[in-house]
Amino acid sequence: MTITYSCIANGRMVLAELALTGGSYQEAASTVLRLVLLRAEPKTVIQMGSFVYHTLFIDGITYLCASDNALDTVTPSAFLKNVSDTFLRNPLLSEEYFSPSNAVAADFQQVLGKYMVKYNKNQDNSSISTLRSQVTDVKNAMTQNIDKILESEERSNIFPDGTDDLQTAVKESQKTRQILRRIWWKHFKKIIIITVAILLSIIIILLTTNVIPI
Template structure:
């Protein structure tokens, strides 16, 4: 990421600005300042074209910088905080003394140039560090998610195994419980058949003419 442009503005009026690369930023900056005033937010990040515009608004003054991509969300805010602190602490730089062509604005252009170069030089290592840190955090979260999924899957398997065991035990218990009933019913039917046969035999014998005269 590279800070390619920065400025300070009072409302929509640019007081001082500096571009490190060629190209026209005026139209995009005017649109960004308009949106900043409409939103009334102290900090904004707005994309216009291929550039990302970061802003910081304090006491009616807007500090703005443009970067060539949005990968770094740490360096632009730090740059704007640094610039706003220098502007607020310097009594020789009240907004009413600024105009794009006067010496005060030219002096502040040097301040912008100094810190743009500083943050463009030092932000690379910081960006890599932040990116690696974020990558490490993401890997940790992913690993934790995988461990959680595996633990839940193992717990579910144990639960299903126990459920199967309980179902098997219940079926075996039901079979064991029904076995005496089946045996008893079997013998009951046999006894009933035998008893019925004996009774019929007795009746037939008793009804025989040689046994009971009619």
């Protein structure tokens, strides 16, 4: 998940904004700001095109950000909370002084940029940790399956159905080995499928988090 755009608005008038990627956010942001004013709800999440717009509405000021993942609402919410806290802590950033032409408003772009980089970096680290955990789980599952197969084969060789007849024992052992080969091949195919699925997931997550540039 990446926060690609953020802004602060007084009503429908954007006071400060910043986009980390190319794209036309202003038209969508204007529509979202209008809907926020109509609804007057503290928080909203609105899908517009390929981006999801999250807003925090406090005392007539709207804090807005756009992300590329509809599933994650926690990160944008934390981002907006940090931005609003910074805004409200500074008396120079009050509604009375804050306007698009004010130098303080221009400087506040740096605040937006700092928090956008911070939360996007946290998401990258979280995604990498998740991938490592998934790879470890697959590795452990593969190891357990192989150990079970080897253990089963070893028991079959030591205890060939308790028969004293050598020829019968050999036949039973060969039959058991054939069954074990089929079981092993079945598990091997499952392991291959799981591994390919995990690799595809890793590639997709790395692409969506811009770890691998598109």
